[in-house]
Amino acid sequence: MENILEINNLCKKYDNFELKNISFKLPKGMIMGFIGENGAGKTTTIKAILNIIKNYSGDIKIFGLDNNNYDSKIKEDIGVVLDDMFFPEILTPKDINNTMKSIYKNWDSKMFNNYLNDFKLNNNKQIKTFSKGMRKKLEIITAISHHPKLLILDEPTSGLDPVARAEVIDIFQKFIQNDDCSILLSSHITTDLEHIADYITFINDGEIVLSKTCDELLNRYGIVKCTDIEFKKISKKDYIKYKKNKYNYEVLVDDKKSFKNKYNVDVIDRITLDDLMVLMIKGMK
Amino acid sequence: MIGFIKKDVAMIKSNFKLLGILIVVYTIMGLYGKMDISFILPFMSVVIMISTFSYDNFNKWEEYASTLPDGRRCCVKSKYITTLLMILITSIIVIILSFIISYINTKTINYEQTFVSMLGTVFGTLLVLSFMYPVIYKFGVEKARIGIFITVFGIVIIGDLLVKYINFTNIMKILNNMNEYILILLLILSCIIFIYVSYRISLKIHLHKEL
Incomplete structure (x- = not known):
């Protein structure tokens, strides 16, 4: 192109x-x-x-x-x-x-x-x-x-x-x-x-x-919400950034499908550009 | 480039009233034989044009203009051309009014004196403009005001020192012996050189400026 x-x-x-x-x-x-x-x-x-x-x-x-x-x-x-x-x-x-x-x-x-x-x-x-x-x-x-x-x-x-x-x-x-x-x-x-x-x-x-591409971002990227114990099981290479909230973790992943398969997670939230920006800037690795 | 001139002219439109008032004041003072303020009109053209730099600066026009085709170059060129046009038009108005005033007051028209006095005015105005515009392009119009103040004082002090320590008698003798047409020609030539050099400096500054 x-x-x-x-x-x-x-x-x-x-x-x-x-x-x-x-x-x-x-x-x-x-x-x-x-x-x-x-x-x-x-x-x-x-x-x-x-x-x-x-x-x-x-x-x-x-x-x-x-x-x-x-x-x-x-x-x-x-x-x-x-x-x-x-x-x-x-x-x-x-x-x-x-x-x-x-x-x-x-x-x-x-x-x-x-x-x-x-x-x-x-x-x-x-x-x-x-x-x-x-x-x-x-x-x-x-x-x-x-x-x-x-x-x-x-x-x-x-x-x-x-x-x-x-x-x-x-x-x-x-x-x-x-x-x-x-x-x-x-x-x-x-x-x-x-x-x-x-x-x-x-x-x-x-x-x-x-x-x-916007489609790739919105379809492939996602946010996993998990507990402290669940978060500790996730390998560092499988997520981009995470944010620790009062009661849970928000984890930004760049391949929802493979993450779902690997960690047997039922729900991965669809990401918005706002979420992406906040997690990329304020999140930790 | 014509577009940039149109924009500058549109900006100074609101000052045409002020110029109109000055023309009336000039005519009345001339008719009653009071002070000759003919120099004010061409000089005011430069003052009005400098005010356009402030408006440009406030709305970051120069940054915007640099996104237009050949914007940086046209920005500088149009300022010089519009100013020169303003000086030319106001000078023509003053010359015509001077003829009328002179005819009403004395029933004669002194062409030579009017032209020579106008030439002096235009020379002085162009000299000021030649110094001011590069300073404005370099430091911006706000900082340039201080620079202009220092420049004018500098010229006065240097001039004063020159008069004190250099014997001008011989130079004056040469000038007095020169044909007046050659003198006028020299004056016009120096105006052109001043403006051209000033334009080149301003252009160089603006083309390489971080906006």
Whole structure:
């Protein structure tokens, strides 16, 4: 399968934080959920992909092209929503439309205005008069109105109420109907990702912990709840992490079927991305 | 790049009222033979443009712009071009108003004096701009305010020392003997060089900046 985004051994060092050998691939036509706790390195990785930060090592290829050598060409086909980065708030959606149609070759004013109407965003009002949710919608509309092939979204649904979130997710799903398009979506709201993501990449403390298809994660991974005596019987190599609660243990396993057979366990709970994140970060080995 | 200029123009639209007021004040003061404040209009263009850096900074526009095609380069280029356009337009307005005021007051128009005085104003404004923009790109608009303050004081002190310790009589003699058109040409040329060098420095800073 052709990859739309490919990152190999991305490293970036700050005084108090480091991205360590980040590598993952996003195939064409797929949505990748990029998850991790605050400060794990999601935004730094996205900033490196987009060349907002400099002086990193490693390879980043977008549409098969090096992101440094073909920066401008690549950016014609990328749409972005970044946390707290946008047009100055004294501008109006009309100003954004005027600006963008001279920046992108494929800018679609009609599409932009249709979405403004759908979301009931006033064309002539300054951005600063919009609520956080309205502003986010405007950012998303702006990101998709030049028919990009890759959407890079950093927390695009944060600050949105459930109805608005559903509307936005609908847009992403429509966007992905074109098989040539992909989305890299970083989000804390993992329930959204469970609905739409094909792949999940989990970053923790600057390192990629796992990058797998969403189906594989949700079907193969599971949580075993057991007593102290039962837990002591489990071999370390058969689980990834565990958490000791007041009355039981929660054990994260990456192969429900073989674990069931080996330990004769009846019930292994289906995992959610939230459970996965908590156990991976807070759990012990 | 046109898109970036459109964005900057859209941002300064709200300041057009202020420029309008200044034009009225300038016209009234000129008609009543009070102080000549023609220098204020081109200078205000730079002040207004600097305010756009603050808005950009507040909403992290430069980071966002770097995700657009050729965003980093266009960001810098558009600031310089929009500022130069503003200076040009305000200078033309001042020149036209000066002609009208001069004609109403004296029934004559002193073309030469108006152009020379405007050229001096534009030169001074461009000099300030040439120093300020690279400082803003390097340190950000907030820190740059202190830098600008130090730069202006530095220029005044260095100028004062130069006047004290260097004999300018010979230089003045040479300048006085020079054809005035050559002087004007030299002034225009130095404006172009200042702006070009300033732009290149700003661009280099911004292209390699960690946003």
